[in-house]
Amino acid sequence: MASTSDRSGRDRPRPHLAAVVIRAVAGCLGAGMVILPAPELHGRTWALLPAGLLLVAASLAGPAARWRAVGTLAAGVAVAESALGRPGLPELAGEGLLILGYLLLVDAPGAMTAASAVRWLRLQLPAAAWGTLVAAAVLVVLAVPVPVSAWLLVAGAGAAVAATVAALPRRPGRPRQPR
Amino acid sequence: MTQGRAAAPGPSGPPGPPVTAGHAVAAAQAARAPRGPVPAAWQAAPRLRRLATVAVAVVLAAVLTRHASLLLLGAPALAALAATRRGTRPLALDADVTAAPARCFEGEDVEIVASVAGGVDEVTFRVQPGPAVALVEGPATQVAVAGRPASARWVLRPHAWGRYQLCSVAARCTDGMGQATVTLRPGPVEVFPHAPPARATLLPADLLRRIGEHTASVPGAGIEFSGIRGYQPGDQLRDLNWAVTSRLARPHVNQRAALRAADLVIMIDAFSDVGPPGDTTLDVAVRGAAGLATAYLRTGDRVGVVVLGGVLRWLAPAPGNRQFFKIVEMAFGVRFPSEATPDLDRVPRTALPPRALVVLFSPLLDRRALNAVTDLRQRGVSLVIVDVLQHEPPAEPRLPMAQLALRLWRLDRGALRASLTGLGVPVLTWDSGTGLEGAQVPLRGRRVRAVR
Numbered sequence: 001m002a003s004t005s006d007r008s009g010r011d012r013p014r015p016h017l018a019a020v021v022i023r024a025v026a027g028c029l030g031a032g033m034v035i036l037p038a039p040e041l042h043g044r045t046w047a048l049l050p051a052g053l054l055l056v057a058a059s060l061a062g063p064a065a066r067w068r069a070v071g072t073l074a075a076g077v078a079v080a081e082s083a084l085g086r087p088g089l090p091e092l093a094g095e096g097l098l099i100l101g102y103l104l105l106v107d108a109p110g111a112m113t114a115a116s117a118v119r120w121l122r123l124q125l126p127a128a129a130w131g132t133l134v135a136a137a138v139l140v141v142l143a144v145p146v147p148v149s150a151w152l153l154v155a156g157a158g159a160a161v162a163a164t165v166a167a168l169p170r171r172p173g174r175p176r177q178p179r
Numbered sequence: 180m181t182q183g184r185a186a187a188p189g190p191s192g193p194p195g196p197p198v199t200a201g202h203a204v205a206a207a208q209a210a211r212a213p214r215g216p217v218p219a220a221w222q223a224a225p226r227l228r229r230l231a232t233v234a235v236a237v238v239l240a241a242v243l244t245r246h247a248s249l250l251l252l253g254a255p256a257l258a259a260l261a262a263t264r265r266g267t268r269p270l271a272l273d274a275d276v277t278a279a280p281a282r283c284f285e286g287e288d289v290e291i292v293a294s295v296a297g298g299v300d301e302v303t304f305r306v307q308p309g310p311a312v313a314l315v316e317g318p319a320t321q322v323a324v325a326g327r328p329a330s331a332r333w334v335l336r337p338h339a340w341g342r343y344q345l346c347s348v349a350a351r352c353t354d355g356m357g358q359a360t361v362t363l364r365p366g367p368v369e370v371f372p373h374a375p376p377a378r379a380t381l382l383p384a385d386l387l388r389r390i391g392e393h394t395a396s397v398p399g400a401g402i403e404f405s406g407i408r409g410y411q412p413g414d415q416l417r418d419l420n421w422a423v424t425s426r427l428a429r430p431h432v433n434q435r436a437a438l439r440a441a442d443l444v445i446m447i448d449a450f451s452d453v454g455p456p457g458d459t460t461l462d463v464a465v466r467g468a469a470g471l472a473t474a475y476l477r478t479g480d481r482v483g484v485v486v487l488g489g490v491l492r493w494l495a496p497a498p499g500n501r502q503f504f505k506i507v508e509m510a511f512g513v514r515f516p517s518e519a520t521p522d523l524d525r526v527p528r529t530a531l532p533p534r535a536l537v538v539l540f541s542p543l544l545d546r547r548a549l550n551a552v553t554d555l556r557q558r559g560v561s562l563v564i565v566d567v568l569q570h571e572p573p574a575e576p577r578l579p580m581a582q583l584a585l586r587l588w589r590l591d592r593g594a595l596r597a598s599l600t601g602l603g604v605p606v607l608t609w610d611s612g613t614g615l616e617g618a619q620v621p622l623r624g625r626r627v628r629a630v631r
Contacts, residue, residue: 068225068228068229071229072228072229072232072233075229075232075233075236076232076233076236079233079236079237079240079252080240082240082249082252083240083243083244083246083249086244086246089248089251092248092249092251092252093251095251095252096251096252096253096254096255096256097255099233099252099255099256100230100255100256100259103226103229103230103233103256104226104259107225107226107229109301109303109320109322110320111303111318111320111321111322112322112324116322116323116324119324119325120301120322120324123300123301123324123325126262127258127259127262127263128259129262130258130259130261130262131254131255131256131258131259131262132255133258134254134255134257134258135251135254135255135258138250138251138254139251142247142248142250142251
């Protein structure tokens with residue numbers, strides 16, 4: 001167990017191995033999200049690559065790790081790279097998943113034991129699973145060419161209205177009067 | 180756990196508390212803050228802000244570049260936001276923090292346990308020890324994840340006496356995309372001063388008539404040899420000094436000194452309190468008072484206390500171990516802020532019984548304390564001063580006159596001590612890092628006489 005031994009107890013606690021592993025995985029995901037769209041960059045936009053890597057490193061270790069905006073900025077740099085480089089759809093889908101994984105892991109507390117880290121990772125599974133499913137669905141929608149059809153538009157609008165009506169909360173009914 | 184350690188000090192420590200069931204239960208109890216739900220103000224968690232920021236940035240990029248496929252970047256983030264567990268979060272959290280034991284001595288360990296009940300995903304506890312409190316076990320930041328009771332444990336070691344809260348614990352609760360931070364404070368812990376080793380060697384010239392353990396100057400039925408005199412009817416045969424009797428051809432007997440008790444009144448100068456936290460002049464004074472009280476109570480003497488500063492308070496001299504805890508509990512209140520100026524002419528007779536030895540622990544910084552010294556000498560009280568000032572005023576090295584000012588201050592202190600010695604008041608210097616025995620050396624074998 002990490003312990004503090006000074007008089008005030010304010011020194012930095014020694015990180016656990018599980019927390020270090022999570023940080024390392026987050027670093028890999030962050031580096032991946034910055035490097036993946038890099039081949040499509042050109043000219044001065046190449047400057048985004050070292051900036052993004054620096055931000056990823058700063059968000060995981062060092063005094064700047066306390067500022068949560070650093071991680072958000074690193075993800076923003078990755079989005080800017082993708083917007084400027086215009087990679088293909090599979091690369092964009094992978095980039096979105098890398099951004100999600102990095103954002104989920106960069107928030108991991110640093111003082112977790114191995115058992116706590118496993119439970120914490122289990123808590124992140126639904127978000128990761130839903131993100132993967134939606135990314136796959138959007139990828140399919142964008143990849144499959146659909147001919148424009150008025151009937152298709154009407155069907156889609158009807159389905160949206162039906163889903164909204166089904167999702168609206170219902171007012172509880174009045175209790176039946178006793179006879 | 181150190182429960183009960185306050186109730187069983189070592190042989191060289193202060194006397195143990197009276198052995199009563201109520202006292203033992205009180206010593207073992209944990210200091211607990213008033214328990215009840217703690218109001219929680221939920222707000223967006225940092226993760227929610229991050230995911231939302233990235234999603235908005237992606238949508239903006241898609242619109243500005245007219246590139247709809249960029250929406251693929253933000254789709255996972257939006258899905259993660261949508262998949263977050265919803266529901267009403269409790270407006271108050273059932274959080275608790277305890278400190279055990281509720282009474283201890285300086286340098287002993289106190290266990291702090293914080294817990295948050297209820298279903299939250301993650302709780303990050305962070306302890307903030309107070310001044311002069313050291314964290315000796317457990318990382319300052321501990322995380323509890325859902326699935327186990329959310330609790331954290333630390334061991335703190337207070338280095339200053341008093342009745343105070345040792346720490347505060349910040350519990351940051353994360354539930355889904357909401358976050359709330361509550362601050363928990365345990366109940367106050369009574370930290371008794373660590374009594375330095377001392378001996379009951381400071382004695383007034385005139386002891387009481389009560390039988391005690393101090394050798395008086397008058398003959399009596401003690402064990403200390405005090406002289407030889409001629410045999411008188413009624414003397415015991417075993418007291419005959421055969422050597423003198425055979426030399427002088429007349430019977431002579433050994434005389435022994437009487438054993439008498441003493442009354443000690445400890446005065447604490449609370450007018451001034453300077454120094455670093457945990458080692459201020461008042462801290463040192465109370466520790467010295469505890470050491471002296473322990474030594475004299477152990478020999479069966481009566482000990483009282485008078486606190487100068489704020490509202491004048493005193494405790495009439497009394498014997499017994501219970502008196503030690505009364506003295507210490509009175510000392511807990513010496514830092515009570517008050518603008519009242521005590522009338523030192525009205526120190527009650529019960530607080531200063533005749534033929535009592537008065538020991539004043541003072542940094543000799545406040546004029547009112549010096550006036551009290553003068554007043555006590557005029558009333559014919561046997562008085563000893565223990566100087567508890569250990570730190571000189573800081574001299575700013577950049578100022579050219581700083582060293583000169585410091586030299587003047589030292590000269591002024593020397594003149595003050597010389598004037599007190601001239602009044603017939605011994606001034607002892609005590610370094611709190613050592614026992615009081617060393618400070619008592621200059622008066623070893625001497626009796627403190629009252630000079631009017």
